[in-house]
Amino acid sequence: MKLFDVYPLQPLAIVRGQGAYVWDAQDRRFLDMYGGHAVISIGHSHPHWVARIEDQLKKLAFYSNSVHMPIHEQLAEKLGLVSEKPDYQLFLCNSGAEANENALKLASFHTGKKTILAMRNGFHGRTSLAVAATDNPSIVAPVNQTENVVFLPFNDEQALETAFSQYEVAAVIIEGIQGVGGIREASVSFLQKIRALCDANNAVYIADSVQCGYGRSGQFFAHDYAGVQADIYTTAKGMGNGFPVAGVVIAPHLKPKYGMLGTTFGGNPLACAAALAVLEVIEQEGLMENARIQGAYLMDALRGMPALENVRGRGLMIGFDLPEAQADLRKKVLMEQGVFTGEAKPRVVRLLPSLALTRVEADLFLEKMHAALLTDVPILH
Numbered sequence: 001m002k003l004f005d006v007y008p009l010q011p012l013a014i015v016r017g018q019g020a021y022v023w024d025a026q027d028r029r030f031l032d033m034y035g036g037h038a039v040i041s042i043g044h045s046h047p048h049w050v051a052r053i054e055d056q057l058k059k060l061a062f063y064s065n066s067v068h069m070p071i072h073e074q075l076a077e078k079l080g081l082v083s084e085k086p087d088y089q090l091f092l093c094n095s096g097a098e099a100n101e102n103a104l105k106l107a108s109f110h111t112g113k114k115t116i117l118a119m120r121n122g123f124h125g126r127t128s129l130a131v132a133a134t135d136n137p138s139i140v141a142p143v144n145q146t147e148n149v150v151f152l153p154f155n156d157e158q159a160l161e162t163a164f165s166q167y168e169v170a171a172v173i174i175e176g177i178q179g180v181g182g183i184r185e186a187s188v189s190f191l192q193k194i195r196a197l198c199d200a201n202n203a204v205y206i207a208d209s210v211q212c213g214y215g216r217s218g219q220f221f222a223h224d225y226a227g228v229q230a231d232i233y234t235t236a237k238g239m240g241n242g243f244p245v246a247g248v249v250i251a252p253h254l255k256p257k258y259g260m261l262g263t264t265f266g267g268n269p270l271a272c273a274a275a276l277a278v279l280e281v282i283e284q285e286g287l288m289e290n291a292r293i294q295g296a297y298l299m300d301a302l303r304g305m306p307a308l309e310n311v312r313g314r315g316l317m318i319g320f321d322l323p324e325a326q327a328d329l330r331k332k333v334l335m336e337q338g339v340f341t342g343e344a345k346p347r348v349v350r351l352l353p354s355l356a357l358t359r360v361e362a363d364l365f366l367e368k369m370h371a372a373l374l375t376d377v378p379i380l381h
């Protein structure tokens, strides 16, 4: 059997990681400013995370959701504390798409309505309703097409008001900072308007925090910069630092019913142990504050590089545009300077490193960016 060839691959084989670095099969070291797409939140193979998973593996790797699992309650309690949402409820699942799929379903169950308002350039995953709410027709199969999703221009308050007057809205789904869409921040007044219109029209405000959440912006949920609470926050990526785990964080007024949502693997004890380790490290190592500090430092320095345009972001979720002349910068930075970065189409570079990135590592990245921009001579790493 061979692999189903759906990923355009970098010509590299990564075989191990530690902290902010990964190594390839030839033992060459790379600085990881991409975090495997915002997944590595506390650093590759963090010792506390490894120990927590190993310890859990020796005790119990799996049992079904038909019995009490104390580790579910431990995780829900810890997540409530660290995210400052102690009265919210947690539904555990396995991926970002699944979290959004469940959030959208829950909103429809709760309101009895069908229309979802989603944003232009938004990305919510590849399962049926999540992909229908994603603004990229090339990944929406004919069977996923639905009239239940209406797309609005991002941050357009007038369009939002008009949509609420035209449709029976079940939910509005929005990223606090669009990731795949190129690091675009939802405005405070737009998020406040969503909150007000959802309140006035019995609709559910879903904050897709899969990429921008879990402390990445310097605050646990990036949407909360707007000073209003969402009804549902969805989380995945950074939640397990690489162990697949996702969550739907649900406000108290949304009531559960037996059988309404369900999953076989969601909330498995290994995933919960990984997720608990992540929250413990975020707290103990002050990683949200670190994301704020290192993020501000990096953005400041990047703004001083004349070749880069529109440096933007919050915390350690940073983007900038490349002019045509620098179109191959990402490739140069990777293959000549040994630094992983992310991209968004057409020419946006995305930085999504571990929240534990140190000043020394930030400086190393800046040095390598200078080298890639100023010379064509490879430097050794």
Ligand code: PLP
Pocket: 095, 096, 097, 098, 100, 123, 124, 125, 126, 175, 179, 180, 208, 209, 210, 211, 212, 236, 237
């Ligand atoms: N939502 C956002 C904002 C994302 O960036 C992604 C993935 O990139 C998803 C949802 C889907 O997550 P997953 O790939 O875990 O299904």
